[in-house]
Amino acid sequence: MTDAKHHDNQARAADNLISVFEHQILDGTLQDGEPLPTEREIVQTYGVSRTVVREAVLALSNKGLVDARPRFRPVVRKPGYDAAIQAVGSIVMRLLTVPGGVRNLFDLRIMMEVALAREAALHADRDHIADLKSALEANEAAIQDSHLFFETDTAFHGVLYDVPSNPVLPSIHQAYTDWLSNHWKQMPRQPDRNIKNARAHRAIFEAILLRDPDAAEAAVRAHLDAAWTQVRETFNDL
Amino acid sequence: MTDAKHHDNQARAADNLISVFEHQILDGTLQDGEPLPTEREIVQTYGVSRTVVREAVLALSNKGLVDARPRFRPVVRKPGYDAAIQAVGSIVMRLLTVPGGVRNLFDLRIMMEVALAREAALHADRDHIADLKSALEANEAAIQDSHLFFETDTAFHGVLYDVPSNPVLPSIHQAYTDWLSNHWKQMPRQPDRNIKNARAHRAIFEAILLRDPDAAEAAVRAHLDAAWTQVRETFNDL
DNA sequence: TTTATATTTTTGTCATACCAAACTAACAGA
DNA sequence: TCTGTTAGTTTGGTATGACAAAAATATAAA
Numbered sequence: 001m002t003d004a005k006h007h008d009n010q011a012r013a014a015d016n017l018i019s020v021f022e023h024q025i026l027d028g029t030l031q032d033g034e035p036l037p038t039e040r041e042i043v044q045t046y047g048v049s050r051t052v053v054r055e056a057v058l059a060l061s062n063k064g065l066v067d068a069r070p071r072f073r074p075v076v077r078k079p080g081y082d083a084a085i086q087a088v089g090s091i092v093m094r095l096l097t098v099p100g101g102v103r104n105l106f107d108l109r110i111m112m113e114v115a116l117a118r119e120a121a122l123h124a125d126r127d128h129i130a131d132l133k134s135a136l137e138a139n140e141a142a143i144q145d146s147h148l149f150f151e152t153d154t155a156f157h158g159v160l161y162d163v164p165s166n167p168v169l170p171s172i173h174q175a176y177t178d179w180l181s182n183h184w185k186q187m188p189r190q191p192d193r194n195i196k197n198a199r200a201h202r203a204i205f206e207a208i209l210l211r212d213p214d215a216a217e218a219a220v221r222a223h224l225d226a227a228w229t230q231v232r233e234t235f236n237d238l
Numbered sequence: 239m240t241d242a243k244h245h246d247n248q249a250r251a252a253d254n255l256i257s258v259f260e261h262q263i264l265d266g267t268l269q270d271g272e273p274l275p276t277e278r279e280i281v282q283t284y285g286v287s288r289t290v291v292r293e294a295v296l297a298l299s300n301k302g303l304v305d306a307r308p309r310f311r312p313v314v315r316k317p318g319y320d321a322a323i324q325a326v327g328s329i330v331m332r333l334l335t336v337p338g339g340v341r342n343l344f345d346l347r348i349m350m351e352v353a354l355a356r357e358a359a360l361h362a363d364r365d366h367i368a369d370l371k372s373a374l375e376a377n378e379a380a381i382q383d384s385h386l387f388f389e390t391d392t393a394f395h396g397v398l399y400d401v402p403s404n405p406v407l408p409s410i411h412q413a414y415t416d417w418l419s420n421h422w423k424q425m426p427r428q429p430d431r432n433i434k435n436a437r438a439h440r441a442i443f444e445a446i447l448l449r450d451p452d453a454a455e456a457a458v459r460a461h462l463d464a465a466w467t468q469v470r471e472t473f474n475d476l
Numbered sequence: 477t478t479t480a481t482a483t484t485t486t487t488g489t490c491a492t493a494c495c496a497a498a499c500t501a502a503c504a505g506a
Numbered sequence: 507t508c509t510g511t512t513a514g515t516t517t518g519g520t521a522t523g524a525c526a527a528a529a530a531t532a533t534a535a536a
Contacts, residue, residue: 012308012488026335038517051289051492054519055296062300063328069252071497071518079332081342091302094317095406097264098437104319104404111402166342166348168333224328250519276486287521292488309487309528 034074
């Protein structure tokens with residue numbers, strides 16, 4: 001899915017260097033956490049100019065394969081779900097700026113959490129249900145404290161992302177939570193909403209307890225539809 | 239969710255230039271399809287070196303904000319779902335290389351298509367059902383032609399991604415289709431599987447016709463579980 | 477008007493240089 | 507011996523200038 005497929009690009013010197021390091025990282029020649037050679041070393045090893053080296057390193061950084069802080073040696077970062085989702089983050093952020101972007105992405109979240117709730121209702125084991133229960137109780141105990149409520153709220157939802165034991169899902173939830181906490185300070189603070197949300201969480205939990213996927217779906221939909229009005233108020237200008 | 243949050247980076251000159259163009263693209267100062275100024279123009283306008291300009295342009299390209307073919311002027315590409323998903327593509331590709339990555343992502347696809355099938359069973363309108371019907375018939379008519387079958391197969395699934403009229407979904411399907419077609423030549427070619435798959439498609443279609451989400455879900459799961467064996471045979475080394 | 481050719485821009489790459497930040501090693505004191 | 511300081515070295519970020527090759531443009535020819 002690289003650009004090279006869509007345009008009839010001819011390979012640049014930088015592209016070769018990029019793929020060299022890409023392979024070295026993937027096949028373990030360059031271990032995770034290890035720094036890349038210095039730019040001048042690479043220049044000598046591969047017989048290219050520093051310009052090309054710099055371009056390649058930057059590309060690797062943008063691809064999320066290395067962690068490049070200014071003035072520091074780039075550090076190899078093995079592809080992992082967290083790293084990948086994080087690299088995706090800035091792109092998704094931009095989607096929020098297109099007309100209706102927030103709504104579309106929120107709908108995607110609804111679709112996902114509905115599926116997760118159904119899944120949980122059908123297949124959650126004792127441990128998951130115990131986690132869900134404690135997360136719910138922590139959330140209910142935090143209704144007075146807006147900040148704590150926010151944290152326990154996302155934690156409750158996070159349990160749902162853990163049920164299918166697919167490591168991609170927690171990463172997605174983490175990314176969403178990160179984004180939400182960035183904008184949380186702008187969101188209206190209303191304790192009565194906390195009460196409503198906590199009730200919604202309990203409804204979801206009980207539907208899962210009863211192993212009733214349809215009820216779980218309905219509860220999640222009701223909960224997130226209500227949450228949407230909060231989100232819309234915050235992003236009404238989009 | 240930029241790296242700047244995780245490390246105590248201090249801004250580089252290039253970063254400033256990047257954000258300048260980022261803003262200009264987002265607020266429409268630089269229109270979609272319009273080429274960026276020439277490098278030397280940017281040098282004069284912003285008083286930076288060409289090194290910095292190149293670095294910034296490359297970063298914008300990696301972010302998917304401009305379409306940069308070698309030796310051509312970079313062209314502004316408004317953030318759209320297609321561009322975003324495409325930019326995400328290389329990252330997702332890497333996830334396929336981690337142990338179990340293929341399985342985890344395929345599970346994600348199952349979760350998504352199950353949700354889409356349920357959605358279609360509940361809310362597909364006449365047009366969608368007509369599209370689905372013609373896609374199904376085209377698929378059934380192509381059982382003998384492996385290549386055509388592949389195309390009509392993905393087209394049938396694509397209709398499901400169109401039902402919720404959320405523009406993110408078709409982009410996701412497009413990205414998946416692109417990836418799949420890249421590896422399609424390696425996949426075993428078995429006409430009897432075409433028959434099975436066509437039957438599975440019909441089962442999905444009929445469940446949607448009957449507005450039976452549970453049956454639709456079951457049909458999709460059966461279909462994709464079978465498809466998984468095909469995928470696994472192709473990527474057994476992962 | 478269209479086509480072919482010549483001219484000018486522009487990009488990709490290289491080489492070199494400088495500064496400031498990061499790194500390293502020598503050193504002094506506890 | 508260990509620790510903290512300091513001076514010297516290395517390295518990344520940026521600037522500048524140069525050149526070949528490809529692209530864009532202008533010009534000439536049909």
